[in-house]
Amino acid sequence: MNEHQSTEPDGDMEQELMSLGKTLGEKLSLSQRVLDELDAADDNSILPPPAVPRLRRPIGDLTMFQKLSVATLAASIALVATLWLVLSADSVSLAEVVENIRQATSYQADVRMETRMEVDGNKPSIVGKYYWRAPQDVRMETAMGDGFTRVEIIFRDKAGIEIDPRAKTYRVAAARAGASSPIMKLQNLSDFSQRAQKQLGEKSIDGSMCDGFEIKTSDIDPSAGNGTLEVWVDRTTQLPVLVEMQISDQVPTVMVFENIVWNSELNESLFSTVPPKDYKLKKPSNWSQRTNAEKLATMTSALKKFAALNGGKYPQVKVIYGDVTQAKMLELGGYEGVIRGERARENQFADIMQSTRGWGAMNQIMRENATAEYHGLEVGPEDADKVLFSWKEKDGATLVIYGDLRTAELIK
Amino acid sequence: MQSTEQLVELAKGGKREAIATLVNRYERAAVATAWGILGDFHLAQDVTQDSFVNAFRQLSQLRSSKTFGTWLMTSVRRNAVRMKGRQQRETTVEFPLAETVMQPEGWMVAFQEILPTLVELPLQEYEVISLRYINGFSVGQIAEETGRPIGTVTKQLSRAIARLRDMVVELEK
Numbered sequence: 001m002n003e004h005q006s007t008e009p010d011g012d013m014e015q016e017l018m019s020l021g022k023t024l025g026e027k028l029s030l031s032q033r034v035l036d037e038l039d040a041a042d043d044n045s046i047l048p049p050p051a052v053p054r055l056r057r058p059i060g061d062l063t064m065f066q067k068l069s070v071a072t073l074a075a076s077i078a079l080v081a082t083l084w085l086v087l088s089a090d091s092v093s094l095a096e097v098v099e100n101i102r103q104a105t106s107y108q109a110d111v112r113m114e115t116r117m118e119v120d121g122n123k124p125s126i127v128g129k130y131y132w133r134a135p136q137d138v139r140m141e142t143a144m145g146d147g148f149t150r151v152e153i154i155f156r157d158k159a160g161i162e163i164d165p166r167a168k169t170y171r172v173a174a175a176r177a178g179a180s181s182p183i184m185k186l187q188n189l190s191d192f193s194q195r196a197q198k199q200l201g202e203k204s205i206d207g208s209m210c211d212g213f214e215i216k217t218s219d220i221d222p223s224a225g226n227g228t229l230e231v232w233v234d235r236t237t238q239l240p241v242l243v244e245m246q247i248s249d250q251v252p253t254v255m256v257f258e259n260i261v262w263n264s265e266l267n268e269s270l271f272s273t274v275p276p277k278d279y280k281l282k283k284p285s286n287w288s289q290r291t292n293a294e295k296l297a298t299m300t301s302a303l304k305k306f307a308a309l310n311g312g313k314y315p316q317v318k319v320i321y322g323d324v325t326q327a328k329m330l331e332l333g334g335y336e337g338v339i340r341g342e343r344a345r346e347n348q349f350a351d352i353m354q355s356t357r358g359w360g361a362m363n364q365i366m367r368e369n370a371t372a373e374y375h376g377l378e379v380g381p382e383d384a385d386k387v388l389f390s391w392k393e394k395d396g397a398t399l400v401i402y403g404d405l406r407t408a409e410l411i412k
Numbered sequence: 413m414q415s416t417e418q419l420v421e422l423a424k425g426g427k428r429e430a431i432a433t434l435v436n437r438y439e440r441a442a443v444a445t446a447w448g449i450l451g452d453f454h455l456a457q458d459v460t461q462d463s464f465v466n467a468f469r470q471l472s473q474l475r476s477s478k479t480f481g482t483w484l485m486t487s488v489r490r491n492a493v494r495m496k497g498r499q500q501r502e503t504t505v506e507f508p509l510a511e512t513v514m515q516p517e518g519w520m521v522a523f524q525e526i527l528p529t530l531v532e533l534p535l536q537e538y539e540v541i542s543l544r545y546i547n548g549f550s551v552g553q554i555a556e557e558t559g560r561p562i563g564t565v566t567k568q569l570s571r572a573i574a575r576l577r578d579m580v581v582e583l584e585k
Contacts, residue, residue, distance in 0.1 A: 021546035031432035
């Protein structure tokens with residue numbers, strides 16, 4: 001934290017800058033990192049030996065930030081996953097639970113996501129509120145600090161909205177018409193046949209006796225990375241009341257849904273896409289204005305680098321998730337924990353970070369475009385004539401990446 | 413409160429508390445500078461960290477302890493520009509920040525919008541505005557830090573804000 005005191009600025013711009021500076025100050029804590037680096041220097045260091053052993057920072061905040069930022073996606077996964085889970089559990093009245101969930105018209109929950117490990121003395125976290133109503137409407141509120149709450153309203157079949165109250169801007173959120181994790185699809189519940197790995201017994205939550213279950217997330221969706229899902233079902237209502245999703249790849253993180261309220265009447269205004277008065281439409285990002293050729297180049301570059309690290313195989317998943325694929329690349333590249341200093345300057349590390357752009361682009365296409373298909377499980381670099389990734393644009397053109405990473409734009 | 417000059421002298425003697433205090437004192441403006449140039453918060457932190465480390469390792473080369481802040485900021489800017497050049501050689505495609513996996517928090521979005529404009533200010537104006545509003549220094553502290561009269565700092569601040577407003581208006585057209 002900065003030690004200086006100063007008088008309050010007068011103008012809007014000055015106040016905004018001051019506010020941003022203050023928030024930045026709250027997010028930064030470089031002093032220990034600098035001291036660690038100086039301690040690590042074996043020559044010319046101005047420092048005497050440290051009085052206490054150096055603490056190894058356990059995780060990299062870059063990846064942590066990405067984990068936190070996928071909260072909306074993960075939030076959707078976690079709760080809907082419970083639907084599948086209770087189908088698989090043996091010791092509750094399955095038929096009743098399943099029927100209750102199938103008939104649910106809405107739920108709302110408090111959500112928090114935090115690391116299990118400290119980053120520079122803190123455990124980064126986010127908190128928010130999540131609303132869902134049938135068939136697939138979502139509202140996610142995320143606390144931004146300083147009393148502001150970011151709002152995202154997302155629909156499957158029409159455009160939603162993202163509202164940033166601090167900047168007083170909004171953005172149109174594309175419909176999520178494309179592929180998503182199987183655990184997000186209610187209609188596919190009957191396809192699953194797995195069983196919960198562990199019965200967690202019973203415990204009282206807010207005075208209600210609940211049964212708990214645990215399962216590996218990779219058994220639900222192999223594309224979704226490592227982790228476990230813990231679900232507690234109220235014996236009386238036969239509905240989940242607490243869900244914890246542990247993500248255990250490079251950045252151990254937990255996402256908790258609690259205070260879940262089922263079937264309450266959600267005010268229509270919660271899903272309104274009318275921007276608040278005086279809010280400005282945010283300019284589209286540079287990325288959205290890229291040509292198809294540029295987007296394809298970004299994706300093929302990422303795929304090429306991944307295959308080089310992975311013995312000639314592209315990501316072995318059905319759905320590309322940016323953070324999951326990046327974590328896999330870091331693992332393949334031998335990067336663990338905090339990546340700083342010389343290692344952060346390695347070309348390979350830069351390649352992996354740059355590749356995330358490609359994964360992000362593929363994920364965006366897959367989640368927004370129902371025609372998108374990825375065939376990394378079956379298609380490799382030797383398959384020159386097989387389609388690795390393709391999707392159809394609104395204008396009818398089909399964009400294709402073949403196994404050998406040739407690309408094509410096929411006009412109907 | 414110890415002056416920057418006092419802290420630098422203590423840092424030269426290896427006092428860890430003095431180093432930590434100096435980092436705390438300048439990290440906001442330093443990260444903002446690198447962020448504005450690089451467009452990446454995390455990379456900006458790494459560049460800033462390296463700049464601090466190099467600064468402390470070369471502290472004996474600093475002619476006047478009073479000017480540590482400006483010396484550091486110059487170094488951060490130079491290192492960020494170098495890093496940017498290296499990045500551009502490696503890739504010409506921008507990351508789809510807000511639309512895909514790396515949706516930044518709201519405060520970061522707000523910062524990312526203003527920073528590129530901020531770093532376009534003339535160097536002296538950027539210096540005073542970042543110290544004043546991002547670092548939270550008083551005008552008196554900036555005057556001491558930069559060796560400029562208080563009146564000059566005040567004028568530079570006013571000019572910087574006016575210029576910044578013009579630049580933002582121009583961008584929004």
